[in-house]
Amino acid sequence: MKQVFSPLKIILSLLLFLFIGIPFIALLLSSVATGWQWPVLFPESYSFRAWEYVLFGSSRTWQSIGTSLLIAVIVTVINVLLAVPAANALVRFQFKGKWFAEAILFAPIIIPPFVAVMGIHLTFLRLGLTETILGVVLAHLSPTLPYMVRAVMISYNTLSVDWENQARMLGAGPFLRFYYVVLPHLLPGIAAGASLSILISLSQYLITFIIGSGQVVTLPILLFPFISGGDPAVASAYSLLFAGMAILALLAMDAVLKKYYQTKNPSVLKVKGVKR
Amino acid sequence: MNGLRIEQIEKKYMTAETGQKESFALEPIDLAIHEGEFVSLLGPSGCGKTTLLKLTAGLLQPDAGKIRFGNIDITLIPPESRRFSMVFQEPLLFPHMTIGDNVSFGLKMQKVAKKERQFEATRMLEMVGLAGYEGRFPEELSGGQQQRAALARALVAKPRVLLMDEPFSALDPGLREDMRELLSGIQRELEVTVLFVTHDREEAFEISDRIGIMSDGRLLQVGTPTELYEQPASTKVASFLGLKNIIKGNIRAGHFASEDSGIEFHTGKPIIDGKHFLILRPEVLRPITSSSKPQNDSVHLKGKVSKLKFKQGSYIAQILAGNQQLECTLSREEAEELEPAQAIELYVNQTDLQFVEH
Numbered sequence: 001m002k003q004v005f006s007p008l009k010i011i012l013s014l015l016l017f018l019f020i021g022i023p024f025i026a027l028l029l030s031s032v033a034t035g036w037q038w039p040v041l042f043p044e045s046y047s048f049r050a051w052e053y054v055l056f057g058s059s060r061t062w063q064s065i066g067t068s069l070l071i072a073v074i075v076t077v078i079n080v081l082l083a084v085p086a087a088n089a090l091v092r093f094q095f096k097g098k099w100f101a102e103a104i105l106f107a108p109i110i111i112p113p114f115v116a117v118m119g120i121h122l123t124f125l126r127l128g129l130t131e132t133i134l135g136v137v138l139a140h141l142s143p144t145l146p147y148m149v150r151a152v153m154i155s156y157n158t159l160s161v162d163w164e165n166q167a168r169m170l171g172a173g174p175f176l177r178f179y180y181v182v183l184p185h186l187l188p189g190i191a192a193g194a195s196l197s198i199l200i201s202l203s204q205y206l207i208t209f210i211i212g213s214g215q216v217v218t219l220p221i222l223l224f225p226f227i228s229g230g231d232p233a234v235a236s237a238y239s240l241l242f243a244g245m246a247i248l249a250l251l252a253m254d255a256v257l258k259k260y261y262q263t264k265n266p267s268v269l270k271v272k273g274v275k276r
Numbered sequence: 277m278n279g280l281r282i283e284q285i286e287k288k289y290m291t292a293e294t295g296q297k298e299s300f301a302l303e304p305i306d307l308a309i310h311e312g313e314f315v316s317l318l319g320p321s322g323c324g325k326t327t328l329l330k331l332t333a334g335l336l337q338p339d340a341g342k343i344r345f346g347n348i349d350i351t352l353i354p355p356e357s358r359r360f361s362m363v364f365q366e367p368l369l370f371p372h373m374t375i376g377d378n379v380s381f382g383l384k385m386q387k388v389a390k391k392e393r394q395f396e397a398t399r400m401l402e403m404v405g406l407a408g409y410e411g412r413f414p415e416e417l418s419g420g421q422q423q424r425a426a427l428a429r430a431l432v433a434k435p436r437v438l439l440m441d442e443p444f445s446a447l448d449p450g451l452r453e454d455m456r457e458l459l460s461g462i463q464r465e466l467e468v469t470v471l472f473v474t475h476d477r478e479e480a481f482e483i484s485d486r487i488g489i490m491s492d493g494r495l496l497q498v499g500t501p502t503e504l505y506e507q508p509a510s511t512k513v514a515s516f517l518g519l520k521n522i523i524k525g526n527i528r529a530g531h532f533a534s535e536d537s538g539i540e541f542h543t544g545k546p547i548i549d550g551k552h553f554l555i556l557r558p559e560v561l562r563p564i565t566s567s568s569k570p571q572n573d574s575v576h577l578k579g580k581v582s583k584l585k586f587k588q589g590s591y592i593a594q595i596l597a598g599n600q601q602l603e604c605t606l607s608r609e610e611a612e613e614l615e616p617a618q619a620i621e622l623y624v625n626q627t628d629l630q631f632v633e634h
Binding site for chain 2 (some may be wrong): 162165171
């Protein structure tokens with residue numbers, strides 16, 4: 001295929017670069033600058049002090065990345081386990097109070113997390129769940145679950161019951177039906193929901209801060225104090241680290257999914273879209 | 277011995293989904309299908325034929341009644357354990373599996389070893405004319421090929437009964453005929469018991485050993501194609517089978533008179549007095565010509581040709597007899613002697629007269 005360079009394409013690519021690339025450049029510069037003040041365009045002197053502090057100075061950085069990823073992965077796994085049956089029920093069945101169940105499930109998208117977290121905090125205090133990873137994981141479920149349910153519901157909407165009936169008529173029991181017919185169909189939706197769930201969990205500050213009470217240290221917990229007044233160089237370094245962690249987490253998930261698809265269905269990569 | 281028996285099956289539907297209380301009821305239905313028999317359920321859409329099929333499959337639970345296979349009551353056995361098989365209107369091949377994996381899916385569920393699965397799948401694909409397609413994916417196949425693969429998948433596990441829900445209705449007419457022939461051949465070779473649902477008269481008549489005519493949740497008549505055609509039990513069956521000349525009338529003392537008195541004759545055979553419909557199949561109405569020799573007791577009708585239609589090899593003449601429009605099939609030679617508006621005399625042999633009670 002010939003690459004066509006139209007003026008519009010160039011302008012759009014340039015805009016994209018400006019919006020996404022420039023902030024990174026600024027971050028990168030700010031992380032290695034010493035005393036970068038207005039009105040100079042570029043910093044006058046450079047040092048790797050911030051990076052040294054972030055990467056080697058405190059062992060907490062690596063620990064916090066580990067904690068962040070651990071929480072995000074557990075949250076996402078729980079989300080999948082909760083969202084699949086929930087989406088199945090919401091799409092396939094008519095029951096009393098369905099609108100109410102849906103409203104509760106999707107409320108965290110609209111209601112600020114702080115409102116809910118205050119109540120959750122009180123309850124968790126009584127249950128002894130504060131300052132624990134388990135408590136933070138549970139608290140992270142509320143802002144992430146709605147997106148997962150939403151994504152899986154869309155997948156369920158496009159899955160006609162006929163497919164399961166067909167598998168049934170070929171002798172497949174409930175578990176085999178789910179494994180061979182339903183799950184492969186849901187996978188794109190689960191992947192979309194999982195990306196959102198991982199990203200949202202990784203970037204939680206407030207909920208982690210309140211429920212974890214400073215004892216559960218994720219990367220945002222380390223990052224925030226530096227942003228809100230401390231050292232801009234260290235804050236920049238942490239921010240870049242955070243972006244890197246999020247991107248790597250998504251790439252890793254993508255690679256796992258692609259591998260699954262390649263073993264299960266090489267044609268998905270070749271032919272997009274499933275004809276029905 | 278291993279026939280399928282449907283006994284007094286009933287099912288009521290309430291579609292409260294749309295808010296309307298539109299209900300549909302399948303009235304108690306009895307139907308026995310022998311081993312290796314090909315039975316079709318024929319009826320207009322919404323007559324309950326698919327519901328009856330799904331009840332047989334176990335995908336729906338009946339409100340009352342029993343389904344037996346051989347001597348075993350299987351009403352409460354879930355569909356996955358019945359060892360029945362079903363082909364739907366859509367091929368429903370699993371898109372993430374190859375054709376080979378799709379076809380052997382039923383055997384995999386029965387925990388058959390992989391080598392044997394592959395062997396059986398290959399054999400079955402050859403049978404439906406898809407040899408060498410094992411490695412392809414469903415989306416690489418045409419609609420007809422997909423339905424063939426679906427048929428192979430349904431047959432590979434040697435089902436006790438093969439259920440088919442209008443499997444060819446989504447295909448082109450030419451392809452549909454090929455598929456019918458293929459199915460007929462395979463069914464006879466493997467001696468599978470088949471329950472086939474269709475709204476296509478021609479299809480049902482071509483491939484079935486027996487046909488059940490359904491309408492409004494009731495099974496009106498079951499019989500071989502010839503039985504149904506020559507002795508329809510009611511006018512509903514007759515009109516659904518496309519029989520055109522249905523004449524309302526009375527029989528009194530062996531004498532039939534149509535309601536408008538345009539057609540009158542002695543029935544010849546003893547029939548109970550009362551209101552009857554006379555059914556004259558288009559091909560039993562014969563024109564009286566110099567060469568034709570009507571039997572002595574045959575019934576004669578006089579009329580006028582109102583229209584002649586050419587229909588692949590034969591002609592259909594519309595004839596006005598009294599106030600009745602009759603349709604009659606003519607050969608080319610017979611039709612060439614006729615012109616529109618010409619007077620014509622027809623005869624019907626006594627044995628071809630069919631009466632259906634009101």
